[in-house]
Amino acid sequence: MTNLLAARTQMAVSLAFHIIFAEIGVAMPVMMVLAEWRYRRTGDAEWLDLAKRWAKGTAILFAVGAVSGTVLSFELGLLWPGFMSFAGPIVGLPFSLEGFAFFTEAIFLGVYLYGWDRVGARAHLGAGVVVAVSGAASAVFVVMVNAWMNTPNGYQLDDAGRLVGIDPLVGMRSAAAFPEALHMLLAAYAATGFAVAGIHALLMLRGGSRVFHARALGIALLVGAPAAVVQPLSGDISARMVARTQPVKLAALEGQWETERGAPLRIGGWPDAAREETRWALQIPGALSLLAFHDPRAEVKGLKSVAASDRPPVAVVHVAFQVMVASGTALALIGLWAGWAAWRRRDLASERWLLRAIAIAAPLGFVATEAGWTVTEVGRQPWVVQGLLRTADAVTPMPGLVVPMILFTLLYVGLGAIVIALVASLVRETGPVA
């Protein structure tokens, strides 16, 4: 394994691990606050019980998210010193703002988790609201950094290819910033909402308390379903932005080798880099041009328009994109189904098939997130900053990176297993709620 591949693997593992906890940290507080708010309104202690059980899970998941996020902030320098030297002065500002948002989140989460008996009712609910808002804000700030890596702006280049005359405020508003931040936030709410809904649907199917789980499902779906339903629209905004600003990434995620007008949309299929064609895909004529440019005759750039050394690993990106779209579509459909059931005022407990679908779909949001992150990160290769800095030029010269890669991978696999076991035991405790 080369040093570069080891560094990329360690970064990928770290991000893949952290992103789950980051999403939960964004969305879980919203659900806790909604449950507590219902309790404050109704005085029904079962709402309080729900809020407290969710808070307990959040405490574990948030802590793991906080420490894995710390690892990432150091890994920027441990693995990618070339990137930080190159881009630190411009991407540092959104990172700093993210730091503050995260600080606020940690402070008020402390108040929320440990302050049930110490602060007043309003102050407690207020602390939860601050956690939810600052969690969303920190996600937006950190995505701004990634957006800049995809669509860098706010700089000039000197003769040596270094950034000069930078404007970090302009850098924060790069072309990808809004579409990516929107897509990420919706993903967080959809993935977490459906994961929680799936757990409660499963418990309900197994004969748990109907009232308790119906309430939990109601809130989880309230957070997850609308986000899942509008996510395809946000995906459309993102795709059109990518088509305009990163044509090679679009070509990779669609498996489009030739530059052509009226390009087809490919469903499934396997991009074969050696033969420079995508095989076995179901093709819908003109649909890619239509989706990417809202014009069925628009020209879509193909992978062959750049040298092979400037193309990302097409198969990974194409397959990841298909996985993301399929998972997201499934969640959107289940979201619509749940919405229809709610609109018809059906009793969720008697909708066995809907409950089964929700239970099966529990992990799909996180699957879609991981796949989507793969699309945006692998799809940008071989660049770490699109068109400006190659990943190979950003990696640390420290040899033997395979050692920390294995070490951190083992750490995260172990932590992941423990977290799953702990959450499972929390869920089991929930079973026999009176």
Place this chain on the structure above:
Amino acid sequence: MMTFIGPIGLPEIVAAVMMVALNAYVLMGGADFGGGVWDLLASGPRRDAQRTLIANAIGPIWEANHVWLIIAVVMLFTAFPDVFSLLGILLHIPLSLMLLGIVLRGSAFVFRSYGSRTGAAQRRWGRVFAVSSLITPLLLGIVVGTIASGALARGLGVFAGAALGTGGGPLAGGTSDAHAPFAAGGADFASVFIAPWLSPFPIAIGVLALTLFAFLAAVYLTLAARDATLREDFRRRALVAALVVFAAALGAILVAHFFAPGVSRVLLESPVAPWFQAFTAIAALTAIAALWARHYQLARLAAAAQVSLVLWGWALVQYPFIVPPLSTIRDAAAPPITLELLLTALTTGALILIPSLLYLFRTFARSRTT
């Protein structure tokens, strides 16, 4: 925006604010690690009560306290990106080990708090929490000691033509060249990536950091304890720790004399160094006297002052260098626009954070009286 008074400008102000963040981390996050040390050393008839007190004291606040480190790191890579890159390369191993400590400490702490209530599981996570609380301060001190000792200059020598503060940094642009010295076998791994930090002076500073954090924690815990016997337990521990800190500090000065002559010279020659040493000694003696007389509030103040003075003493030893003897604060700084925006963001952020933190601490400090 800034008026220049002598050598103090925007870069120096940002560096000072970064030190303030690090100071806050040491006083708050450091004490949380110190709590882990006392968890490991819990003993006597009130062993379990000691552990419960520690867990209750750090439970609500350790995550917020931990964020000070992230703030300091983010400031470092925003305002001094080349320094961050350089440290990331040359201190890769101790920093990675420190991260392992941070991850294990935080995870084990919540796993113990929220996980299985069985004795075996509690003990297992308690042990991980306590041991990882030793690793992190030790490595943090080692990193600081390595930077202060100037040993990174030897490591940087292997990067042909690399220079800090040229705006491009040690690696930016055509960075593939940086791999050349290793490919050519021009330097061996151990002398670049291990020897600078695995040496007497950094280790002495690591030990000093560990003892300081444990001392801080013991002093804070005298205030957190409601029970008088428990308070006495930590009063005794704080007094013992104060003596151990004294020994570790003396040891570090001796080691510096033999192994880090640059540091030693500054301590002897700088006109402000005697003042720093005098104030640190006064703070240390005040802390001991206050503990002896059971004036715990005063003891906390004095202990915090003592630890802060040691930290700022480090800043003094290396000023105006950020990585001695390679680069000054000024040379390594990012463009002024970045520094200005960063300071603006910090000021705005502080307006939200400081009242929030006070609220957090006030909310949970009340446990003593209720």
